[in-house]
Amino acid sequence: MTTASAPVLEIRDLSVSFPTETGTVSAVDGVSLDLAPGEIVGMVGESGCGKSVTAMSIAGLLPGSARVTGSVRLDGTQLVGARESALRRVRGREIAYIFQEPMTSLNPVLTVGRQIGEVLQVHERMSRRAARARAVELLTLVGIPSAAQRVDSYPHQLSGGMRQRVMIAMAVACGPKVLVADEPTTALDVTVQAGILQVLRDLRDQLGTSVLIITHDLGVIADIADRVVVMYAGRVVERAPVDDLFAHPRHRYTAGLLSASPQPGRHAGTDRLTEIPGLVPVLASQPDACTFADRCPAADQRCRTAAPPLEGIGGTDHVAACWHPCATAPTPPTAAQEANR
Amino acid sequence: MARYLFTRAWQSALTLLLSTIVVFVGVRALPGDPALALAGEDRSPEALAAIRQHYGLDQPLPVQFAQYVERMAQGDFGVSIRTGTPVSSMLTTALPVTVELSVLAILIAAALGVGAGVLAAVRRGRPAEWFANGLALIGLSVPHFWLGLLAILYLSVATGLFPASGFVPILEDPVDNLHHIILPAVILGTGLAAIIMRQTRSAMLDSLSSDYVRTAKAKGLRPRAVITRHALRNSLIVVVTVVGLQLGGLISGAVVTEQIFGLPGFGKMTIDAVFQRDYPVIQAVVLLTAAAYIVINLLVDLLYSVIDPRIRVTGEPA
Amino acid sequence: MTVLTVSMAETGTASVTRRARVLRRLRRNPLAVASFVVLALAGVIALLSPWLAPYSVDQTDFARTFAPPGTAGHLLGTDDLGRDVLSRIMLGARASLQVGLLAVATSLVIGVPLGLAAGYFRAWDAVISRFTDLLLAFPFLIMAVGLAAIRGASLGNAAVAIGIAQIPGVIRVVRSDTLRLKSLDFVAAAVVDGASDLWVLARHVLPNATSVILVQATVAIPAAILGEAVLSFLGLGIQPPAPSLGTMLATAQQFAARAPWAAVLPGVVIMGLALAFNVFGDALRDALDPKGDRR
Numbered sequence: 019m020t021t022a023s024a025p026v027l028e029i030r031d032l033s034v035s036f037p038t039e040t041g042t043v044s045a046v047d048g049v050s051l052d053l054a055p056g057e058i059v060g061m062v063g064e065s066g067c068g069k070s071v072t073a074m075s076i077a078g079l080l081p082g083s084a085r086v087t088g089s090v091r092l093d094g095t096q097l098v099g100a101r102e103s104a105l106r107r108v109r110g111r112e113i114a115y116i117f118q119e120p121m122t123s124l125n126p127v128l129t130v131g132r133q134i135g136e137v138l139q140v141h142e143r144m145s146r147r148a149a150r151a152r153a154v155e156l157l158t159l160v161g162i163p164s165a166a167q168r169v170d171s172y173p174h175q176l177s178g179g180m181r182q183r184v185m186i187a188m189a190v191a192c193g194p195k196v197l198v199a200d201e202p203t204t205a206l207d208v209t210v211q212a213g214i215l216q217v218l219r220d221l222r223d224q225l226g227t228s229v230l231i232i233t234h235d236l237g238v239i240a241d242i243a244d245r246v247v248v249m250y251a252g253r254v255v256e257r258a259p260v261d262d263l264f265a266h267p268r269h270r271y272t273a274g275l276l277s278a279s280p281q282p283g284r285h286a287g288t289d290r291l292t293e294i295p296g297l298v299p300v301l302a303s304q305p306d307a308c309t310f311a312d313r314c315p316a317a318d319q320r321c322r323t324a325a326p327p328l329e330g331i332g333g334t335d336h337v338a339a340c341w342h343p344c345a346t347a348p349t350p351p352t353a354a355q356e357a358n359r
Numbered sequence: 360m361a362r363y364l365f366t367r368a369w370q371s372a373l374t375l376l377l378s379t380i381v382v383f384v385g386v387r388a389l390p391g392d393p394a395l396a397l398a399g400e401d402r403s404p405e406a407l408a409a410i411r412q413h414y415g416l417d418q419p420l421p422v423q424f425a426q427y428v429e430r431m432a433q434g435d436f437g438v439s440i441r442t443g444t445p446v447s448s449m450l451t452t453a454l455p456v457t458v459e460l461s462v463l464a465i466l467i468a469a470a471l472g473v474g475a476g477v478l479a480a481v482r483r484g485r486p487a488e489w490f491a492n493g494l495a496l497i498g499l500s501v502p503h504f505w506l507g508l509l510a511i512l513y514l515s516v517a518t519g520l521f522p523a524s525g526f527v528p529i530l531e532d533p534v535d536n537l538h539h540i541i542l543p544a545v546i547l548g549t550g551l552a553a554i555i556m557r558q559t560r561s562a563m564l565d566s567l568s569s570d571y572v573r574t575a576k577a578k579g580l581r582p583r584a585v586i587t588r589h590a591l592r593n594s595l596i597v598v599v600t601v602v603g604l605q606l607g608g609l610i611s612g613a614v615v616t617e618q619i620f621g622l623p624g625f626g627k628m629t630i631d632a633v634f635q636r637d638y639p640v641i642q643a644v645v646l647l648t649a650a651a652y653i654v655i656n657l658l659v660d661l662l663y664s665v666i667d668p669r670i671r672v673t674g675e676p677a
Numbered sequence: 678m679t680v681l682t683v684s685m686a687e688t689g690t691a692s693v694t695r696r697a698r699v700l701r702r703l704r705r706n707p708l709a710v711a712s713f714v715v716l717a718l719a720g721v722i723a724l725l726s727p728w729l730a731p732y733s734v735d736q737t738d739f740a741r742t743f744a745p746p747g748t749a750g751h752l753l754g755t756d757d758l759g760r761d762v763l764s765r766i767m768l769g770a771r772a773s774l775q776v777g778l779l780a781v782a783t784s785l786v787i788g789v790p791l792g793l794a795a796g797y798f799r800a801w802d803a804v805i806s807r808f809t810d811l812l813l814a815f816p817f818l819i820m821a822v823g824l825a826a827i828r829g830a831s832l833g834n835a836a837v838a839i840g841i842a843q844i845p846g847v848i849r850v851v852r853s854d855t856l857r858l859k860s861l862d863f864v865a866a867a868v869v870d871g872a873s874d875l876w877v878l879a880r881h882v883l884p885n886a887t888s889v890i891l892v893q894a895t896v897a898i899p900a901a902i903l904g905e906a907v908l909s910f911l912g913l914g915i916q917p918p919a920p921s922l923g924t925m926l927a928t929a930q931q932f933a934a935r936a937p938w939a940a941v942l943p944g945v946v947i948m949g950l951a952l953a954f955n956v957f958g959d960a961l962r963d964a965l966d967p968k969g970d971r972r
Contacts, residue, residue, distance in 0.1 A: 079577055109579030117577075122570035127592050127668055136588075137578050172668045188578070374810040381811070385823055496959070500899060500951035502906045505926055505944030512933050512940065607842075611818035615907055619930075630911060633822050641826050649814040 024094075025052035026195050026228050027076070027113075032088035032098075034071050034080065035303075045071040047252040047304040048088075050328075053196060056222055058229040060243030060260070062236065062275070066298045068252040069232045073198050076230075077113045078105045093195065111141040114189035118201035120181035124173040130157075130184045131169035137191045156187040160217050179210035186217055190225065197221070199231045203238055215242045236279050240264060248272050251299055251309040254328060258336035268330075268338035270314045308341065316342045363664065371657045378649035379431075383424055386642050431646070437639030441632070446643045449628060456526055456624035457613055459536075460544055464609065465602065468548035468555055473591075473598060475552070476559025480567060481586060491556065498553030503612055507546045507619040514542065524621030543620040547612050551605055558601045562594035569593075596667050603659035606652055702964035709960030715953040723771035730764035734920045743936045756925075756939045757932050766946050769922040772915055773950065776836045777901040781894055783840030784847050789890060791844075792851025793878050797859060802852070809845045817842030817904060825913045835914035839904040843897050850893045854886045888965045895958030899951035906947050922947050 034046040046068040053059050061069045074080050076090055090097040117123045135149030157165035160183040203211040221227050239246055246263045248256040256269040267273045274294040296313040306325050311317040320341050330337035436446035479491040515521050521542045527535040567590050575589045614626030632640035703709045738759030746754040753762040795805035821838035828834055867877050908914030909923025917924050922943040929940035
């Protein structure tokens, strides 16, 4: 850890599995990460890699059938296995969420003012009137114009970007320590995205809220994150400060992700983006092997028989779980990747 | 919202007009001489001539229709062949009974149905759900007149808990009135309760797995608040729709229930009229039922717009 | 199921596998199997009842009136005229099923084309919707009353009244599914290929709408059976001495205290038939749900 103060959120060895029709599914395996006060950590990976499950498990929001093991500590308090009543006190007050689809995530039959006020009434015992006044303040804080009128609007009367701002206002109403944002900009236009990310940044600056932002969009990560956690098939495969990750990716998967997204300069002169062949596996249980091996250009026998540990070279800032991490310079495409073009 | 209501209003008016025409044509479609049908006992040529003149049966159809509508607007529904009394006065005694029965049945059905539906949705997968589902299926499948018969057999005749038949007007004696009408109301409400329960359960299951409920839980709200303020509120829209749609069934049910329990309501009046070929009454009954259904559905739409702000403001449902 | 396979199912090219999947789900559901067995049994009995019934329906035996169930020769007892209750129930059930199926068939024959038209052609929609409103304004009993007044009471008229009353339900369901299907890509593809509207409706829309129609039918049949019972009970349907579960209950009303079995048993049979259809209908709806088991 580079930060001197104790992490506000400490996740250690978190594993989540679900029973399904076709057997158990292991969604998250041994995930560990820290969130320092005022830090913005981005969690990136393809759909199905377990990022949302990890996020939801922090405050115990998974369905009852989920089996969660490991440790999640918020300022030292253990949340895994805590009683539901204790978790309810944490939700909305210490840990808050914003979700991907602001239209469906807001109750269509209640005004936004009431929905924001609800959090205040429950956690801070505010009266209806005081909550409403505070809601107006919050709406202004997140940059919604004419907040005093808007507070009585219904969600469907607002644009997508404004709805997401309402969600943010609702989330920070009680000044939470951690804000978990699950794909907050994915459903929004690119032009609106920047505004939302700015709101998050401002909140971090003004309120000191730590943000865990989950996304599959590397552009968002590059924009807002301080540190990045890369997930694949339920495991953390790489963890690094943002600049370091983009400049010197170590895990093959991260390198693949970066190659697959268009970046000026990197792909100048070539006409195709390099894809990572194959699909993210859905695992019944986590094997003692590297789960990326089937899709990895550098995989060998060792990768298929032993799971690589998460470790870095020279300092613990940048760690990757790979037996054959990329060299410090970006590698040229292999023959296989050339053939795929 | 104004535009939505306006559209619904003129649609209803159109339907009402068409219904009137249908009824009008229906009566005139009777085999034989309509005058004979309307005559009753006195079939003398003078009486028939008087009838023809009164109802304008010699006039061209459009004229007859206009007269018919005009009379209707004045509340003149003709005279009952059977009793000789004006139909309108028969209605004023019969309608309150049916209205009370129906309203009570709807209230009971809504209370039971919504309660059971919420319970089944919240206690998903547990015995309570199966039990509630089973009850609802039975409620859907049971013939209500049979249930009424059994109720009378075992709850009235055998145990004397409830009166088997008859009616006491509410103004005379509220308690006795309730005593007489509660059993029929429960029986009548059974089918509706089953339907409401299933719709509520289904709507609640959808709501409970929705994103906004996820948000509500993430806000740390207590389960009761999540269920009532968030999930149920959104499910009520469905319930109101269902009640509106089932009104036809309710009216049919009321007819039978009154017959079994001997309640002097609209329904009993209808059945008697059919068997006695009391055409003025039949005509009035059919038309009024149609009118009531249309009006009530319009009110349901109004209610809809109150519950669902999306309709209120934009005029479009979700 | 991935998006790809769902689309394939909709175009009918994967319809065999879809049907197989639905059947498999039904077979695994114990309630579905049980209700299907009951219905099959009832169907067979009803079909063969004129030959299976131990006695003829109007065979009276004044020496043995009000015999309780279990009396020698009368498994379910006799009624006030000494007629065998079992035989009457069997033939009454047959009549109920006849009316039920006839009524639903009528509503489908009229309702499905109207529903398709309403969903597919905007211009027709307005007219058909008003027509549906009009039909809905007359509750089925009132309609039956009207029909009985004009044309007298009979099995046929009862079936017609019930059938007409069910048309709005069919139209609404078919229309809604047609609207949904119309917006799917394979319909657009067919239109672009030059298919006429009729062709698109018949070969693309209708086959995919069969599942909702099927579900509607399994819901409508028990309603029709119950409706027939009500009408007969009130004397507006099947007329005595023709056997009907409804008329049996009507006559049993008078001597219910003396012979409760005559008042209870026909009702049980009606309920049983309706329940079997409803349970099967529910199971069918679940099996057809593309979202898979929501248990």
